[in-house]
Amino acid sequence: MRANHRTLQRSIAETRAAVPVETVLVRPADVLIASADRALRRRLAQSLASERGLRRLREAGDRAEIERLIPELTPAVFLLDHPIPGYAGLESLQTIRALSPTTRTVLLVARPDDADAVAALKQGASGYCSRQSEPTLLRRALQRVRAGEIWVGRSVTGHLLEELAALSQRRGPETSQRLRRLTARERELVAIVAAGASNKEIADRLSIAERTVKAHLTSIFAKLGVSSRLHLAVYALEAHAPA
Amino acid sequence: MTPITVVVAAEPRDRVLWRRLLEPAGGISVVADVEAGQAAWAVVARLRPRVLLLDLRRPRLDVLAVLRRIRLGRPGTRVILLTSRSTPIALILEGLRRGARGYLDRAALRAFLPKAVRAVDSGEAWVERRMVSRILDQLVRLGASGLSAGSPRSPHMAARRSQAP
Numbered sequence: 001m002r003a004n005h006r007t008l009q010r011s012i013a014e015t016r017a018a019v020p021v022e023t024v025l026v027r028p029a030d031v032l033i034a035s036a037d038r039a040l041r042r043r044l045a046q047s048l049a050s051e052r053g054l055r056r057l058r059e060a061g062d063r064a065e066i067e068r069l070i071p072e073l074t075p076a077v078f079l080l081d082h083p084i085p086g087y088a089g090l091e092s093l094q095t096i097r098a099l100s101p102t103t104r105t106v107l108l109v110a111r112p113d114d115a116d117a118v119a120a121l122k123q124g125a126s127g128y129c130s131r132q133s134e135p136t137l138l139r140r141a142l143q144r145v146r147a148g149e150i151w152v153g154r155s156v157t158g159h160l161l162e163e164l165a166a167l168s169q170r171r172g173p174e175t176s177q178r179l180r181r182l183t184a185r186e187r188e189l190v191a192i193v194a195a196g197a198s199n200k201e202i203a204d205r206l207s208i209a210e211r212t213v214k215a216h217l218t219s220i221f222a223k224l225g226v227s228s229r230l231h232l233a234v235y236a237l238e239a240h241a242p243a
Numbered sequence: 244m245t246p247i248t249v250v251v252a253a254e255p256r257d258r259v260l261w262r263r264l265l266e267p268a269g270g271i272s273v274v275a276d277v278e279a280g281q282a283a284w285a286v287v288a289r290l291r292p293r294v295l296l297l298d299l300r301r302p303r304l305d306v307l308a309v310l311r312r313i314r315l316g317r318p319g320t321r322v323i324l325l326t327s328r329s330t331p332i333a334l335i336l337e338g339l340r341r342g343a344r345g346y347l348d349r350a351a352l353r354a355f356l357p358k359a360v361r362a363v364d365s366g367e368a369w370v371e372r373r374m375v376s377r378i379l380d381q382l383v384r385l386g387a388s389g390l391s392a393g394s395p396r397s398p399h400m401a402a403r404r405s406q407a408p
Contacts, residue, residue: 031290144372149373155366156362158366164382167382167386168385196377230333234337
């Protein structure tokens with residue numbers, strides 16, 4: 001008994017040394033697979049069975065089963081063959097998030113579409129894959145998602161970037177409004193920071209103490225909601241750029 | 244198929260190197276090279292290349308200003324930023340917000356430059372995987388602040404924001 005115990009402890013220690021701490025944490029399940037298609041579920045389960053960090057898996061076939069198992073298992077990853085009967089559109093994603101906020105959901109779809117993928121990501125999905133994906137690719141996707149990344153194709157990311165640029169452009173005017181909250185002295189300081197000057201250089205240039213420069217910067221950071229000199233420089237640029 | 248026209252905007256030594264990496268690749272034609280600052284804008288406006296390779300390493304603010312002008316004046320030109328390991332993530336994100344479609348680390352140029360040019364030209368993004376979640380967070384944050392207070396992703400965002408450099 002005692003020897004057994006020691007062996008067990010040693011093997012636990014070895015496991016700890018061999019794998020990242022996160023995967024050692026005791027979790028009720030790694031993956032929950034949901035699909036109305038039983039054969040697909042079996043295939044997916046088999047393809048994940050030998051995968052470290054993904055092999056403790058359970059299956060669900062309908063909405064009721066999903067909503068019973070998600071809170072009970074709080075799986076790290078939820079692989080959802082989408083759509084599943086009982087949910088309208090992406091409603092499933094909101095429900096999952098409410099039931100287990102730490103669970104990261106990957107959608108499996110028959111016909112991938114970039115716009116659909118973007119919509120799913122915005123509703124909280126962490127991955128979007130074709131049902132036709134090679135098992136190796138799918139395993140990789142689940143591993144990456146489990147590690148905290150987002151898994152989508154490059155063209156989906158292209159759409160995300162396009163939207164980001166469009167939104168950022170529209171938000172531009174707000175920046176100059178915020179800059180107007182600064183005092184004349186503070187604006188002067190921003191211009192000098194933007195040119196790349198250090199606190200010492202600013203102090204010399206404005207004939208003030210370095211401590212005063214720091215106090216000014218703290219106030220400016222707070223007013224503009226920025227956290228670094230780089231951001232501040234970007235702000236200054238924004239104010240002078242053609243809108 | 245007509246070749247992808249590319250303008251390279253960087254320091255002289257790099258321009259030569261990048262040309263050498265792109266020209267044998269086939270289907271890609273470097274139509275001009277220029278310094279990375281404001282001069283790049285004039286060349287893009289005149290030549291309307293499909294892709295611009297823009298060195299983000301310096302002078303940074305000039306480069307950001309050029310990005311804004313391209314976004315407004317020549318949205319058809321897709322931009323790839325050239326970065327190095329020391330380029331701050333906040334700066335790269337700012338570049339993406341200003342319309343860049345991707346970025347490539349200097350160390351990865353040899354292996355990926357032609358591939359990245361083709362991908363970006365076809366509408367895809369060329370960014371590291373770990374960047375995608377940051378892009379999404381930014382997007383959701385911007386979208387949410389324009390619409391309503393609550394956003395589905397806000398808990399994740401809060402956690403990540405605290406780790407941001």
